[in-house]
Amino acid sequence: MEEQDYYVIFPNVNEGLKLEKQLKEKKIKYTIVPTPREISKCCGICIKYLFEDEGAVKQAAAEHGIQVSGFHALHKRKK
Amino acid sequence: MADYRALWEILGMDLEKHDVLCAVLPELYGDVYLSQQNRPEGMNYYNFVISEVHGLRIQELENHKEEGGKVVGTFCVFVPDELILAAGAIGVGLCGGSQFWIEDGEKVLPRNICPLVKAFVGAKVSGTCPYFQSCDMLVGETTCDGKKKAWEILDEYVPTYVMDLPQMKRDKDYLKWAEEIEDLKAKLEALTGNQITEEKLAAAIKLCNRKRAALKRLYDARKALNVPISGKDALLISQIAFYDNPERFIEMTNKLCDELEERIEMSKGTAAQKAPRLLITGTPMAIPNWKLHHIIEESGATVVCEETCTGTRYFENPVDESQTDMAGMIKAMADRYLHINCACFTPNDGRVEDIIRYAREYGADGVVYYNLQFCHTYNIEYKAVEKALKEAGIPVLFIETDYSNDDTGQLKTRIEAFLEMLK
Numbered sequence: 001m002e003e004q005d006y007y008v009i010f011p012n013v014n015e016g017l018k019l020e021k022q023l024k025e026k027k028i029k030y031t032i033v034p035t036p037r038e039i040s041k042c043c044g045i046c047i048k049y050l051f052e053d054e055g056a057v058k059q060a061a062a063e064h065g066i067q068v069s070g071f072h073a074l075h076k077r078k079k
Numbered sequence: 080m081a082d083y084r085a086l087w088e089i090l091g092m093d094l095e096k097h098d099v100l101c102a103v104l105p106e107l108y109g110d111v112y113l114s115q116q117n118r119p120e121g122m123n124y125y126n127f128v129i130s131e132v133h134g135l136r137i138q139e140l141e142n143h144k145e146e147g148g149k150v151v152g153t154f155c156v157f158v159p160d161e162l163i164l165a166a167g168a169i170g171v172g173l174c175g176g177s178q179f180w181i182e183d184g185e186k187v188l189p190r191n192i193c194p195l196v197k198a199f200v201g202a203k204v205s206g207t208c209p210y211f212q213s214c215d216m217l218v219g220e221t222t223c224d225g226k227k228k229a230w231e232i233l234d235e236y237v238p239t240y241v242m243d244l245p246q247m248k249r250d251k252d253y254l255k256w257a258e259e260i261e262d263l264k265a266k267l268e269a270l271t272g273n274q275i276t277e278e279k280l281a282a283a284i285k286l287c288n289r290k291r292a293a294l295k296r297l298y299d300a301r302k303a304l305n306v307p308i309s310g311k312d313a314l315l316i317s318q319i320a321f322y323d324n325p326e327r328f329i330e331m332t333n334k335l336c337d338e339l340e341e342r343i344e345m346s347k348g349t350a351a352q353k354a355p356r357l358l359i360t361g362t363p364m365a366i367p368n369w370k371l372h373h374i375i376e377e378s379g380a381t382v383v384c385e386e387t388c389t390g391t392r393y394f395e396n397p398v399d400e401s402q403t404d405m406a407g408m409i410k411a412m413a414d415r416y417l418h419i420n421c422a423c424f425t426p427n428d429g430r431v432e433d434i435i436r437y438a439r440e441y442g443a444d445g446v447v448y449y450n451l452q453f454c455h456t457y458n459i460e461y462k463a464v465e466k467a468l469k470e471a472g473i474p475v476l477f478i479e480t481d482y483s484n485d486d487t488g489q490l491k492t493r494i495e496a497f498l499e500m501l502k
């Protein structure tokens with residue numbers, strides 16, 4: 001099976017930073033990355049997380065009313 | 080992934096072409112940066128800045144302009160940021176680090192000049208750099224010939240003010256540089272309509288010194304036996320220092336340094352303990368020029384220090400804060416800035432001394448002399464540096480290159496051979 005990376009994208013940078021704050025507090029591992037072009041053509045931040053944390057990430061967003069524009073999985077790019 | 084197109088439109092950008100530039104960044108950044116193991120958590124801030132490089136920061140500049148503020152672009156570490164800030168303007172270091180702009184640069188410039196000059200001219204004439212587009216005025220300087228003549232071209236697009244930088248360091252040159260700083264002060268006051276008072280200038284000097292101190296703290300962490308941060312991450316932070324909001328940058332860089340210092344205590348490094356440590360010296364590396372660091376670190380070595388303008392030359396030596404009157408502060412700035420050792424000066428013995436001192440301080444096993452193609456002053460100065468390093472018993476490798484990827488394979492081979500020799 002090919003490995004995948006998981007991303008959450010936002011309507012604007014502030015929502016992304018709000019989610020970052022929550023993830024940090026909850027000690028959920030994440031990385032801020034430039035939005036991959038396969039997901040969206042608009043540049044800006046998105047947050048990459050681990051698959052096993054997906055539930056927790058969704059919950060953190062829901063709990064604090066943080067707007068997200070979608071969750072995406074992409075095949076890991078081969079180097 | 081906010082939609083910044085409306086903002087770019089206001090700035091008069093070539094949206095279609097700009098999109099081509101935007102398209103390469105996520106992948107390039109992913110390959111060079113996000114593939115690293117063991118990265119400090121604090122690097123998330125710089126990931127954020129890069130992701131928003133044409134977004135949030137540009138929005139912040141636009142908001143500042145809507146409130147009547149001005150944005151001033153600079154190209155050289157000799158131009159004092161303190162004055163720009165004291166005039167209530169925002170300063171941005173205009174990077175020309177991408178191969179993307181070379182083609183447009185070559186439309187108006189001869190091909191056989193430095194890629195940095197071609198890239199920044201290309202960025203302006205193609206209307207694809209939102210930082211350039213945001214600038215109300217550019218401040219150039221009389222350093223190398225390429226830049227000196229490029230101002231005349233840029234001036235056709237945006238008002239470009241030129242500071243006459245002396246190329247020697249005699250007492251009269253210090254006096255002259257103080258006068259040039261005085262003239263820039265008047266120019267900035269006229270541009271912004273704000274008077275640069277003693278209070279404002281003193282505050283700006285303190286702010287810039289705090290930024291220098293944060294960078295110095297970062298570089299000091301790299302002296303550790305287990306280097307807690309990769310060279311390319313440190314380079315990225317230096318590059319970001321040129322255009323980020325200074326207060327936010329200082330806060331986040333100090334936070335990162337807390338983490339790095341913890342890592343040092345726990346002996347948690349980013350590379351293998353025995354990885355060779357390299358010092359890079361030479362010409363500046365503007366975003367997204369990560370080429371050399373990437374090749375070196377992919378080959379198993381660690382870059383521990385940059386004696387460049389996107390390195391030590393930017394943050395070493397604070398401005399003396401004890402001066403309280405205008406003349407004293409201007410003299411303190413002139414003294415600090417003219418102390419920078421750039422190859423545009425003759426003689427430039429100070430640089431050779433700096434390199435040897437840094438090589439020892441940072442525990443470098445070898446030095447890589449980085450020369451952008453067609454940069455004559457640095458190229459010629461190599462001989463003197465090589466001789467001094469040889470006498471000091473420090474191995475050195477000379478690399479001349481541009482922004483293209485054509486020579487990546489060849490550079491990799493040469494660097495690997497050099498590393499082999501250091502073992």
Ligand code: SF4
Pocket residue numbers: 154155156157222223362363388419421422423
């Ligand atoms: S290398 Fe010299 S001319 Fe170029 S930015 Fe640095 S100080 Fe300025």
Ligand code: SF4
Pocket residue numbers: 193194195196222223224225226362363423451453454455456457
């Ligand atoms: S690298 Fe050399 S040639 Fe290029 S702008 Fe700087 S001083 Fe000029």
